[in-house]
Amino acid sequence: MEALTQLQLAFDAVLGLALLWLAWQTLASPELFRAIVLFIAFGLLMALAWVRLEAPDVALAEAAIGAGLTGALLLTALSRLEPKNKSKIPHSKKPESEVDE
Amino acid sequence: MSVSDIITTILLIAGAAFFLVGTVGLLRFPDVYTRLHALTKADNVGLGLMVAGLALQAESWAVVGKLLLIWCLVLLAGASVAHLVTVVARQRGIKLWKR
Amino acid sequence: MITTTFSTISFRVVLFAMLWWVITEAAIDSWYIGVPVVAFAAWVSLVLLPGFSLSLPGILRFIPFFLWHSLRGGVDVAWRALHPQLPISPGMVDYRWRLPPGLARVFMANTVSLLPGTLSAELDESCLHIHVLDKTGDFSSELAIIEERVADLFALDLSII
């Protein structure tokens, strides 16, 4: 019993920390697209958190609305916004390239 | 511990190993296309093994069916998304990685 | 468009009834909603995707083939990802279709994406363009085998085309 509780505690701790960190990264991201992807990831983890809180129905809503639909809507919104914002807000400090090393 | 428990244990650990490999591939592979390879294959096999392991423990045939349904959906989603991303990446002119 | 036969309709109805049974985890009292939903789903599916032929022995032969090769695909990509030198040399390969246009080609493209070292990139009239993880491998014979299996599944004969 003891070991099982500890494992569950470890799971909850990792989940909680990852959520906090993701939330912070989402808010702090200067790049809108990255913020949206982080938000989708946040929604997925949040659904897992609801599961751990024994609320599968809320988890269902979170997965469907939070991660799926809101993510898609935000991406669509971004594609509408982008041309106007391009001149005002710098996207990222260095230009992206397709090969990292 | 029964025989089915032992098989489940093996399948779950193998499945988890494939998920780890998927993440390693995602982090190590050099371009979008190769990362897609790692994702579609390793993850689908990982989930497949996990589904097989959990199906052995399922309480009814309907649950086995539901697990298989979830796996099929993920397979379909993985393959379609991989294809879409590849098409658009090629249209955008993202070059293939060369050593 | 192929005419909708009785067997197509009954096949779809049985398929959706099984799906409902699985989704509700065999709850008996859910069939009040289930019966109209199954009928509606079968009707919509016939409108969206008119009947096509599948061969049952083809399906039964395809499943173990697919499972075995996707497992191989997973092991292959695992080996490459974990190897310290990262033994990959990606490239593009073209494969000339023998399958007729339509659902069978789409199905093959999706299957190819899940099998070892290949990822379908583009479908056009004559060729399937494939991204391969290691261009030194022999892909054309492997792809021909996959194509035969898919043709078998859809009850098609490749030699006629």
Place this chain on the structure above:
Amino acid sequence: MFMEMLYIGMALFLLLTLVAGLWRILRGPTAADRMLAAQLFGTTAVACLLLLAQALEQPPLRDVALVFALLAVVAAVAFVRRAWVADRETEE
């Protein structure tokens, strides 16, 4: 007892690989890479949910997993259809 520990332990392991995958979202370099990482999250979360459904004896969690499997595609397709075109100038 052992089986419950195995399920939770595996779920924890999957969660850790998921956190490792976050690095790809942060790092990029292209938008597609970020989206792929999110896609991976979806699959891993499905496996995680199935394990938890078995461990906590909560069959409804399988329905959550089903929704996850379906909705992972929605975001990815929205990305391919819309957002990728929008950030054309930021790459290359």
